[in-house]
Amino acid sequence: MTFCLGMKVQDGLIGIADTRVTTGVECITARKVSIHQHGRHSMFLMTSGLRSVRDKAVTYFEEVIGEGDQTFDKLYKAVNVLATQIRRVAEEDREPLDKGGLPFNLHALVGGQLENDPEHKLYLLYPAGNWVEVSEGTPYCIIGESGYGKPLLDRVLRYESSMDLALKVGFLAFDATRTSSTSVEYPLDVVAYRTDTFDIVESRFEKDDLLNSSAWWQARIAESVDQLPAKWTERVLAPLSNHTTRSPRPDRTPGPT
Secondary structure, three states: OOEEEEEEEOOEEEEEEOOEEEOOOOOEEOOOEEEEEEOOEEEEEEEEEOHHHHHHHHHHHHHHHHHHHHHOOOHHHHHHHHHHHHHHHHHHHHHHHHHOOOOOOEEEEEEEEEOOOOOOEEEEEOOOOOEEEOOOOOOEEEEEOOOOOHHHHHHHOOOOOOHHHHHHHHHHHHHHHHHHOOOOOOOEEEEEEEOOOOOEEEEEEOHHHHHHHHHHHHHHHHHHHHOOOOOHHHHHHHHHHOOOOOOOOOOOOOOOO
16 A cells, blocks of 8 residues: 655645555565656656556656657646556556456656646546646645545645645654554655745655654644543543442352262
8 A cells, every 4th residue: 555645735735655565575665756857847746556557657657758848838738648648558457457356556646836837736646547636625635545644634734834834744644644554654755845946855754764753743642632621521431430349250160060
């Protein structure tokens, strides 16, 4: 499984991706984010799904982009090219994959800004090659293992949030997912883009790099739950305090006959 998170806030974009590909007898890690930028063309791509499908589609995409990048002046045009390559791989590989019992599965997040985009953009692509743009109403999207980090993002992240807050809540969403799923793990790749700069910054973090933040958050969760105002719990527990502690039950094991 995978954890790839894209966030679009007013000032820019944040992308966070784990690197675990397989788990079990063998644990294999690999990059799930790639960056494509030169001049006033800046975009990043994150993927979730069958690794062989991902590698083939991204290879085709990079080839097309490399041959005619100057023709893509808006990000959605590059997204359309990726969609075309995903459909191409589906035509080539779906039947043998089905015979092998493997579903054709590839989701992608594409974020960035090209020279004629009025602002930074973030798109979600589905395995069929269709796509949607991530909007201000829900300024994030997770592909892969999405259930564990979503509640925190829904509660905290807003389009008006700072990039610093987006980074923090994005990390906590990853940390929640990693804690509950063995298929998501470090190293963690992070990309950041500030609107109109046409420059994507990339960083990689190992577990030890973020251990203090993770431990701090874990301690605050336990402390906050303990201090939670909850008079209603008395309604549940008060009747129990009126009962005296029962003496141990006598041994009723039947004796020999």
